[in-house]
Amino acid sequence: MKTLIIALGGNALIRFGEEGTTEEQFRNLQVPISQIAELAREYNIIITHGNGPQVGNLLLQQEATMAVTKRPLQILVAETQGQIGFMIESTLDEELMRIGLDEKKLFLTVLTYVKVNPEDPAFYNPTKPIGPAYSVPKPGYVKTAKGYRRVVPSPKPIKIYQWREIKRLMELGGWIVIACGGGGIPVIKEKKKLYGVEAVIDKDLASAKLAEQIEADILLIATDVEKVAINYKTSNQKDFSKLSVPKAKKYLREGQFPAGSMGPKIQAVVNFLETGGEQAYITSIEKIKDALIGKAGTHIYREN
Amino acid sequence: MKTLIIALGGNALIRFGEEGTTEEQFRNLQVPISQIAELAREYNIIITHGNGPQVGNLLLQQEATMAVTKRPLQILVAETQGQIGFMIESTLDEELMRIGLDEKKLFLTVLTYVKVNPEDPAFYNPTKPIGPAYSVPKPGYVKTAKGYRRVVPSPKPIKIYQWREIKRLMELGGWIVIACGGGGIPVIKEKKKLYGVEAVIDKDLASAKLAEQIEADILLIATDVEKVAINYKTSNQKDFSKLSVPKAKKYLREGQFPAGSMGPKIQAVVNFLETGGEQAYITSIEKIKDALIGKAGTHIYREN
Numbered sequence: 033m034k035t036l037i038i039a040l041g042g043n044a045l046i047r048f049g050e051e052g053t054t055e056e057q058f059r060n061l062q063v064p065i066s067q068i069a070e071l072a073r074e075y076n077i078i079i080t081h082g083n084g085p086q087v088g089n090l091l092l093q094q095e096a097t098m099a100v101t102k103r104p105l106q107i108l109v110a111e112t113q114g115q116i117g118f119m120i121e122s123t124l125d126e127e128l129m130r131i132g133l134d135e136k137k138l139f140l141t142v143l144t145y146v147k148v149n150p151e152d153p154a155f156y157n158p159t160k161p162i163g164p165a166y167s168v169p170k171p172g173y174v175k176t177a178k179g180y181r182r183v184v185p186s187p188k189p190i191k192i193y194q195w196r197e198i199k200r201l202m203e204l205g206g207w208i209v210i211a212c213g214g215g216g217i218p219v220i221k222e223k224k225k226l227y228g229v230e231a232v233i234d235k236d237l238a239s240a241k242l243a244e245q246i247e248a249d250i251l252l253i254a255t256d257v258e259k260v261a262i263n264y265k266t267s268n269q270k271d272f273s274k275l276s277v278p279k280a281k282k283y284l285r286e287g288q289f290p291a292g293s294m295g296p297k298i299q300a301v302v303n304f305l306e307t308g309g310e311q312a313y314i315t316s317i318e319k320i321k322d323a324l325i326g327k328a329g330t331h332i333y334r335e336n
Numbered sequence: 337m338k339t340l341i342i343a344l345g346g347n348a349l350i351r352f353g354e355e356g357t358t359e360e361q362f363r364n365l366q367v368p369i370s371q372i373a374e375l376a377r378e379y380n381i382i383i384t385h386g387n388g389p390q391v392g393n394l395l396l397q398q399e400a401t402m403a404v405t406k407r408p409l410q411i412l413v414a415e416t417q418g419q420i421g422f423m424i425e426s427t428l429d430e431e432l433m434r435i436g437l438d439e440k441k442l443f444l445t446v447l448t449y450v451k452v453n454p455e456d457p458a459f460y461n462p463t464k465p466i467g468p469a470y471s472v473p474k475p476g477y478v479k480t481a482k483g484y485r486r487v488v489p490s491p492k493p494i495k496i497y498q499w500r501e502i503k504r505l506m507e508l509g510g511w512i513v514i515a516c517g518g519g520g521i522p523v524i525k526e527k528k529k530l531y532g533v534e535a536v537i538d539k540d541l542a543s544a545k546l547a548e549q550i551e552a553d554i555l556l557i558a559t560d561v562e563k564v565a566i567n568y569k570t571s572n573q574k575d576f577s578k579l580s581v582p583k584a585k586k587y588l589r590e591g592q593f594p595a596g597s598m599g600p601k602i603q604a605v606v607n608f609l610e611t612g613g614e615q616a617y618i619t620s621i622e623k624i625k626d627a628l629i630g631k632a633g634t635h636i637y638r639e640n
Contacts (some may be wrong), residue, residue, distance in 0.1 A: 053405045089404040090415075097400035099468075101357045107419055111394075114418025115411055117447050118521055122530045125497070129528040138501045141447040144423050164403075176541070183481040197442045200508075219420055224433040226426045 034249040035202050036324075038076040039239040039300075040064055041255040042082045042316050045116065048256075052085055054119075061123040064254055067321045069127035072137055077204045079120060080239040083214030084111035087184060087232060089162015095239065100258035103216070105184065106217050106228030110143065113213035115330075120210050121298075139140075139208035143196050146216030146233055147227070154188035160186035161292055178290065185231040187333075189238040192216060195245035199211075199255045202246060212238045236300035244307040251304045252313040252320060253297045260314050260330040262288045272330045277305050280332055301332045338553040338614075340379040340628075343369055343543040343604075344557040346386045348621050349420065352442045352482075352560075356389055358423075363631045365427040368558055371625045372512075374433035376441055382552070383424060384543040386584055387416035388517030391536060392467015409488065410521050410532030414447065417517035421445035424514050441513035444505075448498050449530070450520030450545075453619050456491035464490035464536045464595055480596065489535040493542040496520060498551035508552060524546060540604035550609040555608045556617040556624060557601045564602065564618050564634040566592045576634045581609050584636055605636045 044064045046052040063109045068077060090108040094100065103111075121141045128134035173180040177182030192198075193211065201207040215233030234252055243251050259271040262283055280298050289295040301312035315322070315329025323329030342371075348368045350356040372381060394412040398404065407415075424447045432438035443605045469483030477484040494517065505511040519537030540557055548556050563575040566587055586601050592597040607618035619626070619633025627633030 051405045054407050054411055092404050093397040093401055096403070097397055098402070100396050101355050101555075103358050103419070107358055107422065110418040110422035111415035112418065114414040114416065114421070114517075115407070116451065117418070118411065118414035118532075121447060122449060122523065122532075126529055138504060140444075140498060140501045143418060143425060143445040145422065145426060168569060194444060197444045200442060204504075214417075219426065225430055228422075228426075 033074065033076050033079070033144055033248065035206055036071065036078060036250045036252065037078045037170060037239050037243050037248050038064075038068060038320065039251070039253045040079060041284065041303055042084055043256045043315065044254065045119070046085050052089070056258060061119060062127070064317045065120065066127045066292060067124045067126060069131055069133065071324070072128070072133060072208055072322060074207060077208045078198065078202070078237055078242070079208070079210045079213070080212040080242070081116055081120065081210070082235045083109065083232070084162045085164065086112045086115060086145075086161070087214060088325060091163060091182070092323060097150065099258060104228060105230040105232070106219070108247055109214045109217045109232060111142055112167045113141075117210050117213055124179050124208065127161070137206060137208055141210040142194055142198065143237065144213065144216045145210045146212070146238055147191040147193065147221055148187035148218045148229060148233065149190060150220045150229070150230065154185045154187040154231070156183045158183045160184050160234065162232055163288065186234055187218060187231050187330040189233050189241040192238065192242045192245055196241060198242065199246040199271050206234045212242055234296045234300075235336040236297045237303070239301040243304050244269070247308060248326075250312070251301060251309055252315070253314060254317045254320050255297060256316060257317045258319055258328055260294065264288070264294075275330055275332050276335045277302055278335060305334050337378065337380050337509055337515070337563060339418060339550065340375065340554045341382045341543050341547050341552050341558065342368075342372060342624065343540050343557045344383060344385040345557070346388055346623065348385065348558065348562045349423070350389050356393070360592050362427060365423060368621045368624055369427045370431045371423065373428060373435055373437065374625065375628070376437060376512055376515055378501055380509060380514045382502065382506070382546070383512070384426065384516040384539055384546070385512045385514070385518070386412065386418055386539045387420060388464075389468065389520060389534070390403070390419060394528055395486070400629045408532060409534040409536070410523070411520045412443055413518045413536060413627060417445075417447055417521070419515050420606060421517055426511065439550045441510060441512055445514040446498055446502065447514045448496060448517065448520045449523050450492035450493045450542055451495040451497065452514070452522045452535065452537065453494060454524045454533070456534070458489045458491040460491045462487045463595060466536055466539065478499075489619070490538050491535050493520060493537050493545040494541065496546045499546060502546065504548040514541065515545055521597075528600065538600045538604075540601045541607070544608040546605040547608050547613055551612060553607060553614045554616070554628075556619070556627060557604065558619060558621045558624050559601060560620060562620040562623055562632055564598065568592070579604055579634055579636050580639045581636065584638060609638050
């Protein structure tokens, strides 16, 4: 069986305009997870996911009281891996039960920490929006497409520490693993010590790094648009059903894909395809299954 | 290699009188984890842990603000599995590096959810203390040995859902798995749906249930006393180096072991030994290695 990594965007959990209650998140998850359960017949699957709104909420909550000692951002990222991992895994469990696959598959959510470079320029230039969007400016917040949001550093993932374990599970065959939650917990390594750092890693770049390390076959990034487009939201918008790596890189250089949005997704699939990946897709949460059979989404491919 | 489950008590993370900062928790973890890293040469190991103070802190934080939608208790339990799992796993990683075992071992923290009975009487009689202890009474709080604490229902674990996956890893050999954090995320199953419930499962009872399901050989419960005692903290205190199951059950019936403290630990080792477990130990965090070679702690055994 081929190994397929599916990176779930934030809208897999919280839709535009929702408050993000636990009930809403469970309900929303059924859309991608019911498709993923079906795909588990054909693929070894790794599910990755973001954590922007969730980690921002934890930050807001811990800033609201002095009664409890504060935890650094990387610990909050670890908490979101538990929070979201449980919601994804138990939904997957139900969807596998629904199609009679629950006892035939083994599935786990694994905590994931990721090496970053302490010299990464991202630490001097925070760009990753987290938490809720506000309609008015606040100190330390920047304007994003959704409104004013807090931004934190987003260093590049260098190594997913749990790659050996995840690769072993994929070799066993038939497993579904939930990993790299929120892009992974960022750590730096100095001599034989690990230090968490206050940052949030992009989950698409982390997914591509994991794919490279475990030599996954297919990477699919599920987001809120069905296809990659240039001249997005203009009268010249052009959607792509297929996009070659050289063209993707050209448009990326031209600024067609904004940072913190389509930019890192394109970079992630380019990284994946340039480090040996076979096939890559970007599509909407609703079209995961259709994209893999060429009926929806954007198929990104190497030209050779 | 035999499979050894080590259940870490709250003092593995937060010592009496500490505030429970992230730094304190990482430092405290070195005591048990350095021993566990050494034991990984001889055993397949599963580490389980509590979450009382940590889950209570998350509750306090989310009650402190209306700005963020509230999550039910079971989601907070899931968050503590991420939080504490990361602290344990990265400390284990460092300790394995220190002794040159990090590349020879595979290790993972896995989210764990646990089936409970919706008719469990615990739901009508909350007994599990969580969060900080206060010196004065507060509404909904009860008096414990450490002070006034919030109490929540603690239903019995019926089934660890991830037992199949954990058993598979133990069969592969050489793995170290961190699981059953905070006793596991409590869920009820109705038809083909899973529903989280607002409760905290006792981590020792959950560890014994996991041990039973995966047929583990040895269960060691690490707590804040070196030996099990009767007439505890009286002039007649009697410490045990060895304790048979029938005697343990007799003292348990006589009320020698308080609920929420030594009681569930004794019940857990009794459950374990009566469902096929080979050896069980209760000792302090400092004496894990010594207890396993008969130099410390209480060895609980079947008489036949």
